[in-house]
Amino acid sequence: MQVVQFLADNGPWSWIVAGLILLALELVVPGGYLLWMGVAGLIVGLLTLFQPIAWPLQWLIFGGLSLVAIFLWVRFNRGRETANDSPFLNRxxxxxxxxxxxxxxxxxxxxxxxxxxxxxxxxxxxxxxxxxxxxxxxxxxxxxxxxxxx
Structure with a gap:
């Protein structure tokens, strides 16, 4: 509940800071998921900076953007072959x-x-x-x- 109160008190800056923290965590824990959650947090922060939005709707936008971005990223990366300088290694x-x-x-x-x-x-x-x-x-x-x- 303290997180919700913090977001309500600090508005868009809390989303921007949370997005930057998620982007920084992506450097420590690679995998791509935190990257897109961080981008979603930054987008929600920028949206609320210019247009006040109620906090439940902010969370809904954050969750929706995160899920869509992660789904598109996974779908795009699943079909791609990774570049390899030794294609016959172990074969x-x-x-x-x-x-x-x-x-x-x-x-x-x-x-x-x-x-x-x-x-x-x-x-x-x-x-x-x-x-x-x-x-x-x-x-x-x-x-x-x-x-x-x-």
Whole structure:
């Protein structure tokens, strides 16, 4: 109840200060939610600075602006991919998709070996003799799936 009385006594400046505090807290506790609540607090403070509004309506505007801003932010960010300077980190086998190579050892019983760069990879595919040109078409863990080149 003291918070409501404080807001009623100090008017728009309390919303502006609360908005700035929420923005500062966003720096300490990142996540985005406090950012939009801080912006909503600043907007309510600016609205009440120019037009007196009853405190229950101020809280309603603050809550509504916060919810709408957070909802739009979450919806916008959910579909975006994060930029990554190492897209194949922890997925080394995916780096070789589409590459062509020559089998070091024959594929017998569905499995063989292939040298790519400085690594020897286990490959799976149809039985093929050593020296056959193959194309890497997929991966399952550390096993590369290959097909014979036409």
């Amino acid at each position: 080394r086998a995916d780096r070789f998709l589409g590459h062509e190579a020559v089998l070091e050892q024959p594929i017998v019983g569905g499995f063989g070996r292939l040298v790519l760069g400085d690594s020897v990879w286990r490959v799976a595919g149809p039985d093929l003799p050593a020296g056959t040109r193959v194309k890497i078409v997929g991966s399952e863990g550390a096993v590369l799936r290959v097909e014979r080149m036409s």
